Amino acid sequence: MATKENTPNAALLDYVLGVADDSLVLGQRVSEWLGHAPAMELDIACSNLALDLIGQAQLYYEYAAELDGQGKDADDLAYHRDAHEFRNHLLVEQTNGDFGKTVMRHYLFTLFSKMRAEGLAKSSDEKVAAIALKSVRELEYHLRFSSDWLRRLALGTDEGNRRVKEGLEDLWAFTFEMFKDVEAEESLYEAGVVPRPSSLKDAWNEQVAALLEEIAVAPSARKAAPTKGRVAGHHTEHLGHLLAELQFLQRAYPGLSW
Amino acid sequence: MGEGMDVAPEFGTEDHVWHVLEGVPDPEVPALSVVDLGVIRNVEMTGDSTVKLGVTPTYSGCPATSLITAAIELALKDAGYQPETETVLSPPWTSDWMSEEGRRKLKEYGIAPPSPCGTRGAEMAIACPQCGSTKTKLVSEFGSTACKALFKCEDCLEPFEYFKCI
Numbered sequence: 001m002a003t004k005e006n007t008p009n010a011a012l013l014d015y016v017l018g019v020a021d022d023s024l025v026l027g028q029r030v031s032e033w034l035g036h037a038p039a040m041e042l043d044i045a046c047s048n049l050a051l052d053l054i055g056q057a058q059l060y061y062e063y064a065a066e067l068d069g070q071g072k073d074a075d076d077l078a079y080h081r082d083a084h085e086f087r088n089h090l091l092v093e094q095t096n097g098d099f100g101k102t103v104m105r106h107y108l109f110t111l112f113s114k115m116r117a118e119g120l121a122k123s124s125d126e127k128v129a130a131i132a133l134k135s136v137r138e139l140e141y142h143l144r145f146s147s148d149w150l151r152r153l154a155l156g157t158d159e160g161n162r163r164v165k166e167g168l169e170d171l172w173a174f175t176f177e178m179f180k181d182v183e184a185e186e187s188l189y190e191a192g193v194v195p196r197p198s199s200l201k202d203a204w205n206e207q208v209a210a211l212l213e214e215i216a217v218a219p220s221a222r223k224a225a226p227t228k229g230r231v232a233g234h235h236t237e238h239l240g241h242l243l244a245e246l247q248f249l250q251r252a253y254p255g256l257s258w
Numbered sequence: 259m260g261e262g263m264d265v266a267p268e269f270g271t272e273d274h275v276w277h278v279l280e281g282v283p284d285p286e287v288p289a290l291s292v293v294d295l296g297v298i299r300n301v302e303m304t305g306d307s308t309v310k311l312g313v314t315p316t317y318s319g320c321p322a323t324s325l326i327t328a329a330i331e332l333a334l335k336d337a338g339y340q341p342e343t344e345t346v347l348s349p350p351w352t353s354d355w356m357s358e359e360g361r362r363k364l365k366e367y368g369i370a371p372p373s374p375c376g377t378r379g380a381e382m383a384i385a386c387p388q389c390g391s392t393k394t395k396l397v398s399e400f401g402s403t404a405c406k407a408l409f410k411c412e413d414c415l416e417p418f419e420y421f422k423c424i
Contacts (some may be wrong), residue, residue: 041397041398041400041408042398044398044400044401044402044408045398045399045400048400048401048403048404049400050319051317051319051320051321051404052317052318052319052404053319054319055315055317055318055319055320056318056319058318058319059318059347126348129348130347130348130350131318131347133348133349133350134318134347134348134350134351135318137350137352137424138317138318138404138424141399141400141422141424144399145399145400148399
């Protein structure tokens with residue numbers, strides 16, 4: 001796996017893997033709703049959200065495998081790494097909870113990942129820029145879907161409002177990690193290869209605050225902020241369980257294909 | 259394309275390759291050919307029967323992508339070519355690349371064709387493909403495939419799918 005050499009390529013590999021892991025883990029989470037979503041249309045919507053995310057993950061993994069240069073493919077990276085090697089943000093691995101929490105997680109993360117993708121679309125690395133530009137348009141729909149559902153739930157009934165608020169409280173502590181700059185990535189920020197995470201923070205906070213106000217949900221006062229998922233692979237207990245299900249087949253029958 | 263309906267182009271020309279591709283249907287919306295869909299980015303003859311093609315996926319996760327590539331290769335091999343396909347990600351596919359012919363076929367098939375992408379994000383009046391009314395309502399941003407949304411016509415009451423602009 002990624003060696004910790006202090007070369008721009010190693011830093012880029014780690015970064016690209018992280019973006020891929022974010023997409024894969026969130027895609028797997030959303031896909032857990034298949035057959036269980038509150039309505040048929042939502043079941044279908046969740047499968048489409050998952051498809052977009054897993055498709056984006058695949059493109060990033062393919063590029064990571066290329067950067068890695070050790071003859072691995074996207075499947076090796078997705079199925080044959082352990083939880084401590086995953087570089088996703090802690091927010092995406094949090095459990096689905098009820099539908100209110102799921103759409104809150106999707107909104108909070110997609111707002112960030114769309115901003116990140118817009119930055120990556122201008123990357124000096126052509127391949128990263130191409131994948132990111134493609135994903136921006138897809139993420140626009142994710143953002144519309146999740147913010148529309150937050151409105152419907154939180155402005156619909158008291159119970160909907162309460163559940164959306166509980167989702168926010170469960171998740172808020174994990175949002176700080178997304179805006180934390182990483183020392184090993186300084187060269188990438190400087191060279192305009194990837195956007196500096198802290199540079200996205202104000203715009204993100206502003207938009208979240210505006211939406212919360214619109215849907216009459218009080219902001220969270222939580223400050224505790226675990227931030228070592230992406231940078232050091234210190235994940236919450238949930239990731240291991242998610243990977244156990246996601247990776248089972250390839251672990252039991254390595255290399256199995258359709 | 260669109261001309262020379264009576265005379266098939268000669269084998270070994272790019273025109274002929276396009277002609278063959280026009281006969282390859284999209285696996286999920288068979289009313290459209292892969293050419294109508296706008297996923298073929300370039301065709302280049304590299305020898306008498308060897309041809310290089312750039313194919314772009316519609317959505318990153320579209321499960322039909324590999325099927326489309328396989329169908330393209332099969333059709334070209336059947337026509338006597340040795341195709342070499344390459345995935346092109348940039349510039350990303352947009353529904354604006356769907357041909358006029360494609361839009362007409364899509365509507366006949368019962369799917370509302372995509373609006374121009376400048377309107378993306380704005381609430382737009384999507385015409386019902388059955389009765390033509392623009393009194394329609396979005397039911398869900400996502401339909402039976404990633405590229406479609408679900409709508410309902412409030413005049414004829416038919417549900418229908420709308421091919422999203424992206």
